[in-house]
Amino acid sequence: MSTQVPILAADNLGVRYGSFVALSDVTLSIRPNTIHSVIGPNGAGKTTLFHALTGRVRASSGRISLNGRDITHVSDDKRVPLGIARSFQVTSLFQNLSVRENLRLAAQGRTPLQALAPWRGVDPRGGALAVADEVMERLELAHVSERAAGELSHGQQRRLEVGMAVAAKPRLILLDEPTSGMGIDDVEAMKALIRDLGRDHTVLFIEHNMGIVMNISDTVTVMRAGRVLVEGPPALVRDDPEVRRAYLGNMITGDIA
Amino acid sequence: MIYLFQLVNGIGLGMLYFLLAVGLSIIFGLLHFVNFAHGAFYLLGAYLVYDMTERGVNFWAGLLLAPVVVAGLAALTEAVLLRRIYHLPHTFHILVTVGLALMVQELVIILWGPVGGNVSPPDVLGGVFMLGDFIYPQYRLFVIGLTLVLAIGLWWLLEGTRLGAVVRAGSESTDMVSLLGIDIVRVNTAVFALGAGLAGLAGALAAPIRGVEPFMGVEALGIAFVVVVIGGMGSYTGALIAGLLVGIVQSVMATLWPEGARLMIYLGMGLVILTMPRGLLGRA
Amino acid sequence: MNRASLHFVLAALVAIALPLFMRSGTLASEVLIFAMAAAACNLLLGYTGLLSFGQGIFFGLGSYAAGLTLLHTSLPLGAALALATIAGAVAATGVGWLSIRRQGVYFVMLTLAFSQFFYFLAYTFKDVTGGDNGLLNIPRPAIGPFALGESWAYYAFVAVLFLLVFAALQRVASSTFGRTLLAIRDNEERARAIGFPVRLFKITAFAVSGAVTGLAGALHALLIGVAPLSSIEYHMSESILIMTIIGGSGNLFASVLGAGFYVIVSDLLSSIWPRWLLLLGGLLVVVALFMQKGLWGLLERLVEALQNGRKSPVEAPVRPESEGRSI
Incomplete structure (x- = not known):
């Protein structure tokens, strides 16, 4: 080894x-x-x-x-x-954005330049959104997907913090x-x-x-x-x-x- | 010889810019508050001297009274209005102080008219100073002398006194100041008044040199920002060096390319930002 | 109907309603022109968290670009507007690139300093800009078969462009790009940690904002037939920013409200009292203290109050104030 x-x-x-x-x-x-x-x-x-x-x-x-x-x-x-993706010791989320959007952004971060085109919409079926849904399932956050990250319990926020790293694949x-x-x-x-x-x-x-x-x-x-x-x-x-x-x-x- | 003349001019101008910027800087240092009304205090200082000399009040009395009145008004504004908005985001600090600046500017126009005017230096300093070929207005030499004395006094105030220690500690952490058992509310008012008073004094001293007009406040604000961006906010030394630099560049350029002198200040700032994003003294 | 389409319908209603309520086509055009500029400012303030004191730069450059094109070349109107848009975008890219090297209040101070720089630039090069007098006698050529000389005809042209620009800005705001801007505004450090080159996004936001502001400046120059020095002055930046904040930075339609309020009220007040800026200054203090969500926030509270119970008809008289088109 x-x-x-x-x-x-x-x-x-x-x-x-x-x-x-x-x-x-x-x-x-x-x-x-x-x-x-x-x-x-x-x-x-x-x-x-x-x-x-x-x-x-x-x-x-x-x-x-x-x-x-x-x-x-x-x-x-x-x-x-x-x-390489990371989580932070002190929770650092997009407090005002939903759990799904947090994870979608984290997934999008893998191909950030795609997001630079001001006319391109968010693909509702594939790509980053699908990854976000998958990570939410894995982290048992699916039931709070539309809630703002800042409103989650501490434990949920810590899990989302880890999820942000996972979503970058x-x-x-x-x-x-x-x-x-x-x-x-x-x-x-x-x-x-x-x-x-x-x-x-x-x-x-x-x-x-x-x-x-x-x-x-x-x-x-x-x-x-x-x-x-x-x-x-x-x-x-x-x-x-x-x-x-x-x-x-x-x-x-x-x-x- | 013309360059020596302009160099000395630049030092005088630079010292005025220093007074202006250091006032802005210590207010921000302690209160974390960007004062967009800073130019308005400068404007007010200039017009108070103008008004008093027009009424036949002795110039020296005017020079003494103007910054004191400005500081008093600033203290009142801080106590009545500004301390209510410290907890809000910067956007609202800017909105309120922009509003105040507009109000002062319009009040100046209402009280003294839109045209502006000139202020004569006192008779004692009305003449010129001669040393060989070098001829220089006495009043401007007096400004350099006085601002140098003030700069030293201010340095002592910030480095050697309890108030200075609080101001410097405050820029690190407000909690620490509270721990020291100091009435931070009063210190805030005092520091705001001091900063505004310095701007008022800069305006009062500048009045006999450049005259008064209602829009000189906006220009002063722009200059103060340039000095602070170059020198670093909250830094005494930074304000001094950057103030002198800006003053000298403007003066010397006034000979080389009169129309472009003020343009060069901003161009210089752009260059500094390009090469040293953190300013000359490299603080965050 | 989702929020974005609702806001677009509201914007369209404003464009249709202005001619019904206002006597001056020039003033109505001014409302929509500044609505574009304010919405562009809001893309920076509300979506990216960047308080730019330099919007007057792009507005003024747009005015000069359109004026110079129409005065010195035989290019058509569309080309003049396109050049103004490009001028705004290019200047904004440069100003943004330099200004975002510093953060927070330093950023704000830099944008203000740059607006002074461009003012002195315009003032110094009198041969090009006309200096204090501005560029005079800018023609307003027809666009295709449509003559734009008459003020309401020009209004119609401006209104169409306004709606196109508004829809485009909405598209930008809801794109992955716009949503990334919101994320940057919320937590810049995290945005960088998950892989977004934050500076590149901010500069792009500046470019889009500058393009729209440049176009607005060009339309304004055509409206008054002059590209005045005041278009690139500190006070222009200040006015655009004030409109944006008074409207509310939460959504793009709020900026339309802010611009409408500012343009109409300032027109009204300035005809009564030349020192009306004194009152405006006071209003800014009031907004900061009591109306932090701006006119849009006021409107929201009003709608909420109306929905929650009609037991208080006392609130009815407040209504026209919130829309600010009582003229």
Whole structure:
């Protein structure tokens, strides 16, 4: 398996804000069709890593490649058609637009220039709208399809947040703390959803809930202070003394399924 | 020699632009409020000096009173009207201040007529200053001197006092200011009055140089925006550098291509935006 | 009937009703010309979230382009209008491209600064624009077999163009493009994250807006026979923006209301009192404080009140005010 070309690879990636080093020498390789999680204490640089991988933040050093192609200097919006889509830690939806329209837009984002023609209407049968309906089914949001995103419950908004990434039909899907602020029932549903997404996507996700991380990940990357501390399968990571020290001993509890 | 003359002219003009822009800038810095009535305060300052000297009031008294009256009116406007709209989107800030600017402009026409007029500098400064071949109006030298003193005073106010600390903290976070236990409502009024007063003073000082007319407010607003776009909103140094730059470019161009002098200001702004989208000092 | 068709019918009703209620064909034409300009401004303000203080640039350039074409060439009217439309679109592309490099209030200030730039440009190159006097004696040639010299004949021509433009703008607003603009307005960061090159969309919105505004400027120049310097002044940008906000930024028909109200009321007031802008200034403050959804919001509340119960006939007298065509 380790001989496979990684779907996404970061080589010595660094991000500086002025004199502040948010990320340094991060080398990461995501194997296709795996679920890969990133954990670490607050301020470890997890979200910055996501920003750099999706192109929202420019890398100060190092190189990012997607299926072997260098995308370090490709802007964030142009990485979407290449097959990278993400969700945000803080829910970021089109609050005033309906759930269906949110997902339709996310699906359209794969071929954004088609939407640039001011005379072209929305195709009622095929294309983006069909994808939106499909994603709504998968995320159990069909019954609220016409409701404005801002009116949904928190759990529904978090699911739609993930749905925005799914609708782009990406090869690699990045989820930034998909369970943040969720109640216990919603967390279980999200766990099932992520595992389900792992069947037809490569998933990279940041998570604080160790139950989920240890349960469904193929690979876990532990970060601290902008660097990679340890990387490996859940069992290995859980027993690593360095990780135990970083987490003050007892925070990693989840069972391995 | 003509270029030296125009350079000094440009410094004087630039310092007036600085006063105008720094007023706009500190209002925005603290209140996050774009004041489209800023030109109207400039207009009012100029007309108050004009009115008082026409009535035979001493020029110096006029120069002192005009900005004070403008600041007072601004404080009243802030307390009665503007603080009710801070929570609304920018569109409505703009709508209200555009409305206020129109009202001031029309009031000026009603009170003083549509034609405008001239203001004579005081007799003491009516002459010229000579140094070898260099001959220069005394009043303009006085403007440069006074604005330099004001610039230093303002720098001290913003960097060295409690009020300044609040203004700078306010531009970072309003919550923090409340935590410091400062009556933010009063600080808001004071800062708005200060910003407007600076515009009024710029107008008052400019009156003997360029005369008064009812539409000088709009032009001043455009210039203040250019200075702030080039220098960066909320930045004292930015306003100073950009103000001087704009003043000097306008003055020097007035010799090279008189009709196009003001055009060059805006062309210059376009170039800055093209090459340095964040302005000279590169703040967000 | 869906919302868009309802609004189109309302716009058509306005175009038909103006001749019935108004004595001056010139004033009626002015209403529809500014309705186009305001609707174009609304495409930026209401759909894209861009408050442009530069609409006068495109209006003024449209006026000059049409005037210069008709004065110095033998091209037909249609070509003059097309050139004005192109001039508006090209200028808007440039102004938009530069202005959206900055966001929020900086953007607004930049558009205003550019409107000053174009004003001084027009003022400086007197040989081309006529400077303070403007371009005088612009002819109003016939279009095909139809002579447009008489004011109501010209109105009919303007009305047809107005309805075509209105329908086109509606089409733009409901296209995938327009819906993407709404998304950008709602959450620009997310729009970029899902793959939309946001700047390109904003610039395109500017180009469309500028094209329509340029056409409106050309029609205005033909209406009054002059392309005046005031068409490219700060106050033109200001007026177009005010019409748009007074009407309400929620839909395109609201801009027709706003333009109608502004043009008719200003005509009425200015004939009574030359300093009417004082009252307009006060009105803007009132709108910001009490009527944030503009005239359209007022109309909606009125319709709602009428539907909810006819027990309060007291509200009837308010009615003509909301349409603003009581002349």
